[in-house]
Amino acid sequence: MFLKAFFNWFATWGIIALSLSLYYILFSLGIVLTFGMHKVVNFAHGALYMVGAYCGYIIYCSTNNFVLALLFGFSGSFILGALLERMIICRLYNSDSTITFLITFALSFIIIGIVKLVASAQFRTIKMPEALSKRIIMGDIRIEIYRLFFIIISIMILIGMHIFLTKTKIGNIVRAGTSNSIAVEILGINVSNFFTLTFALGSGIAGLCGVLFAPLFTALYPTMGDEIILWGFVVVIIGGLGNFYGSIIGGIILGLLHSFGSLYLREYVLIFTYILVIIILTIRPQGILGGRE
């Protein structure tokens, strides 16, 4: 009896926690990749996420096709990310981390300003596609189909990212460039193109995540990235700055903390998160999985 109740509780909340974790992981992918490459603290990532969500919204409203919206969310952020990297961020690679932080912050300011101008600061929502808006009810367990869809898609993206980073040639070059870009350049490979690609890929995934997650929790508004960007950094810090697999662990920890924590810790959960971050940064600044510097 007790076991059954526990199982019901676990199935309901576990799925919520898992989807939240995956959301954090998908969002912070771009931050992890850029930080791993050049120690760029990319605050413009939230703005890129927002732009992706808006692109998806436009397409979804005009065509009512969710898959197309996902594709456009991805490509909108991808293109914007590539442009930003080529025009501004590539100039910052060897400079102080504070300067990169400030410039990316200013960039997000500009992007938010433009979106506000074009789309106004109104709240907008992406409705769930009808086919996915139902619920599975098994006894006491209720599971939204959309959440399962979200979990499956994000796990597929993560596996794809893992294969991209470890099995393909481009991924190998990116990883090599991350650890020692000069050595790769000596081999005759133009690293900067690959860096642009990685940056754009990270932004594209953030945009995709913006569209994919919009039906579940959040409305769309121009400053929607400013809230999630802090959690993105928290994920990256917990897992290890610049470590892809670390960020998966960080995302799971943060997702569990935020979903189960808000059940029991209530309003203390955010403070508790920041205390955790400070403890990790002081004791183990390289994160749980990060290597030694």
Add this chain to the structure above:
Amino acid sequence: MIKSTNRFNKFQKEDILFSIIIFAFIAFTFFQEASTLSLYYIGFISNIIIFSILSLSFMFLYSYTGLLSMATSAFYMVGAYGGIFAIKYLGNNFFWGLIASLVLTGLFAFIVGSVANLTRGVYFMLITLGFSMFPYLLSRGPLKEFTRGQSGMHLRKLPSFIFCIDLENPYSFLIFVITILIIVYITFRLLPSTHFGKALVSIKENELKMKSLGYNTWRIKTIAVIINGLLAGLSGYLFLLKNLSISPVMGTYFVAAKAIFCSLIGGINIVLGPIIGTLSWYLVEEFLVIPGFLEIILGSGLVLVILFFPLGITGTLTNLGSTTGKNKGRGKV
């Protein structure tokens, strides 16, 4: 990069600029007739000065010690809330508020500084960013009964005042704030020639060397963070006296980013820089309003300044005439 400390003892171009600005402010107050519009502009100038004290507190930590503290906004908020608690519960007195806000920010800054200085670089920035969320979250969550959450707190009446200055009169309040600004400015101009200032600058230049010379760099840096906190708290308290109403928005990291922007636009490593930066930020915000374009203008101005004029407005202006001072500014970007 601050190379010779002698530079600070001399009367420089920036001091002349500073005195011109102060005289312009004072002249502006004297030649106003008492109308609603002029009262508005006097309040506007007080706001500029209060925020430039905050930017100065950030500048002190960044350009003397090389630490980028995102917790500046948290200190600002703690100062304002400490002041309002003291005035509400201890009595309607300027000094109770001042003491409370300074003690609270000092304590908080001590905690932040002592923990954050165990690390350095990006990690310092991220730790202070984490700490900077505490007052904001506490005032919205657990302490909601005292701080009234998101809606903020309001003062009914200004504390009755100090010596012979009447704070309720916007003219005398402006003069009062200007006096504080002048004191802060002169202190920061003279600081690099003192022993403590030299220690700070050398920590920025080469911390390992300072350590091997036997200095306790952790202690010196913590003291620097505390000074940053005290000054930001003072600025927050003045903000409370000026506007009579405060809200948790003061503690978000956007306020810290604004202070950082103001310092960078004005010019890092020059004490006048944050003041000019804040002035130009507020002027743009006030007079260059094309509806909806504010964020775009400010953001792109920042990107341009950081990428192409790393010395900032003040640095570029004061370097115009001299041929030798080209690299005096921020040095390594």
